[in-house]
Amino acid sequence: MAEFLLGASGFVLATVAFGLARILWGPGDADRMMAAQLLGTGGVGALLLLGAATGEGGAVDVALTLALLAAFASVAFFKSASEARADEAADRG
Amino acid sequence: MTEALNVGLALVILALALWTVVARDTFAAVVGFVAYGLLLTLVWVQLRGIDVALTEAALGSGLTGALLIRAAARLRKTESAARAERPGVLTRIVALLAAGCVTAALAVAVLALPDPAPTLAPETADNLAATGVGNPITAVLLAFRAMDTMLEAIVVLFALVGVWSLAPDRAWGGRPGPLQRADPDGILAYLARALPPVGLVVGVYIFWIGADLPGGKFQGATILAAMWLLAVMAGLADAPPVSRTWLRLALVGGPVVFIAVGVAGAAYAGAFLAYPDGLAKPLIKVIEWALLPSLAVTLALILAGVPERTST
Amino acid sequence: MSLADLFTVVAVSAGAVFFLAGTVGLLRFPDALTRLHALTKADNLGLGLVVLGLLPRVDGVLGGLKLVAIWLLALLAGAAVSQLIARAARSPGPRG
Numbered sequence: 001m002a003e004f005l006l007g008a009s010g011f012v013l014a015t016v017a018f019g020l021a022r023i024l025w026g027p028g029d030a031d032r033m034m035a036a037q038l039l040g041t042g043g044v045g046a047l048l049l050l051g052a053a054t055g056e057g058g059a060v061d062v063a064l065t066l067a068l069l070a071a072f073a074s075v076a077f078f079k080s081a082s083e084a085r086a087d088e089a090a091d092r093g
Numbered sequence: 094m095t096e097a098l099n100v101g102l103a104l105v106i107l108a109l110a111l112w113t114v115v116a117r118d119t120f121a122a123v124v125g126f127v128a129y130g131l132l133l134t135l136v137w138v139q140l141r142g143i144d145v146a147l148t149e150a151a152l153g154s155g156l157t158g159a160l161l162i163r164a165a166a167r168l169r170k171t172e173s174a175a176r177a178e179r180p181g182v183l184t185r186i187v188a189l190l191a192a193g194c195v196t197a198a199l200a201v202a203v204l205a206l207p208d209p210a211p212t213l214a215p216e217t218a219d220n221l222a223a224t225g226v227g228n229p230i231t232a233v234l235l236a237f238r239a240m241d242t243m244l245e246a247i248v249v250l251f252a253l254v255g256v257w258s259l260a261p262d263r264a265w266g267g268r269p270g271p272l273q274r275a276d277p278d279g280i281l282a283y284l285a286r287a288l289p290p291v292g293l294v295v296g297v298y299i300f301w302i303g304a305d306l307p308g309g310k311f312q313g314a315t316i317l318a319a320m321w322l323l324a325v326m327a328g329l330a331d332a333p334p335v336s337r338t339w340l341r342l343a344l345v346g347g348p349v350v351f352i353a354v355g356v357a358g359a360a361y362a363g364a365f366l367a368y369p370d371g372l373a374k375p376l377i378k379v380i381e382w383a384l385l386p387s388l389a390v391t392l393a394l395i396l397a398g399v400p401e402r403t404s405t
Numbered sequence: 406m407s408l409a410d411l412f413t414v415v416a417v418s419a420g421a422v423f424f425l426a427g428t429v430g431l432l433r434f435p436d437a438l439t440r441l442h443a444l445t446k447a448d449n450l451g452l453g454l455v456v457l458g459l460l461p462r463v464d465g466v467l468g469g470l471k472l473v474a475i476w477l478l479a480l481l482a483g484a485a486v487s488q489l490i491a492r493a494a495r496s497p498g499p500r501g
Binding site: 030 | 417
């Protein structure tokens with residue numbers, strides 16, 4: 001069971017790491033924000049699986065913290081991107 | 094299986110770090126940095142350092158990411174000029190040599206480490222019972238090396254003073270950051286109403302369990318600061334003017350209590366920050382409860398930014 | 406393998422499949438809004454099935470509640486942030 005959970009954790013991480021490619025390509029801010037969001041959720045999932053596989057109880061608390069701070073970081077990105085758009089519009093028009 | 098996972102994680106982290114350095118767009122680089130912090134959190138969990146993983150998730154990834162994105166926003170106007178710069182060949186060669194020397198020095202230092210590594214872990218475990226806390230990290234941070242923690246708390250305060258010193262003369266002592274306007278019925282306002290109560294409970298929970306399980310005041314304070322900043326970003330709260338007395342008292346309250354306990358220790362137990370027998374746990378609790386609000390306010394204000402508006 | 410273990414294996418595998426689907430969608434769909442749609446599937450179902458699969462393994466009600474709370478938190482944050490990302494995608498900014 002531990003092996004399976006460890007493997008599942010690695011699989012989730014691998015698929016999510018491929019999502020990182022979207023940060024690289026992502027034409028536009030929205031795609032980059034999406035990749036970060038996917039990593040956040042995938043990271044939480046992988047953490048929960050890792051914690052269950054190794055019997056590390058603290059991993060659940062780390063997942064909890066990660067979920068909260070990922071939401072905060074996403075909002076910070078959004079505010080920055082929308083301010084950039086507002087600046088751009090103000091400069092142009 | 095674990096080996097494969099660790100190797101995979103290491104490779105992805107290295108690739109992501111390289112990309113973050115090479116990326117041309119600052120926004121993309123910051124997103125890459127936050128993702129890098131997320132993956133580093135997993136590494137810390139694999140290394141069984143849950144306290145460090147908590148700090149990395151909260152501070153290293155979340156809060157630092159937000160800080161960097163604000164810095165990137167302030168530099169947006171100069172970005173095109175910076176991108177147009179082309180350093181000469183000589184500069185690049187010198188930079189290459191300097192970077193190579195630093196890497197070589199680091200490699201030598203890491204490879205020359207003594208094996209087995211010298212450690213104080215057995216002594217810490219032996220004396221853990223005397224401190225009254227169950228988490229050895231907390232015991233080290235607040236009992237055996239309390240001096241370091243006190244200096245950390247003061248350094249964070251100095252960082253805040255540094256941020257405030259960037260304020261223009263007319264806004265001295267004013268409110269940090271621009272006025273945030275958001276639709277009060279919009280989705281951002283909804284999130285900023287729904288999330289902070291949960292975050293408040295989680296933050297205090299992480300702080301509370303720090304005595305016996307991984308956690309502690311730094312991580313708890315970061316979560317609390319992040320929740321308040323969320324409300325500010327949604328326009329539901331406004332940063333107070335930094336000249337307010339209650340704000341300044343809240344900022345210095347924690348370090349002052351810490352120093353007071355230290356001086357009392359010098360008077361009653363023989364050394365600065367020594368705890369009298371049997372009083373270790375209560376004193377640690379006092380210090381932690383005093384530091385939590387101070388740290389939360391300090392971190393929140395560092396992120397709120399430079400005072401820009403005159404206080405009204 | 407006991408019934409609980411079998412349940413864990415099935416649920417976690419299904420969750421992993423949804424994470425894979427989320428990533429494939431993120432990489433292959435033609436425009437930002439469709440990619441966002443794929444992403445939210447990973448959020449909701451991927452994490453939800455993983456949490457469901459781990460529930461039989463927790464010791465005590467508190468542990469189970471914590472896991473469910475994490476999932477609900479991820480749902481809330483994901484739903485709200487998706488709206489914000491969609492807004493950013495609909496009015497493309499200086500970088501497209």
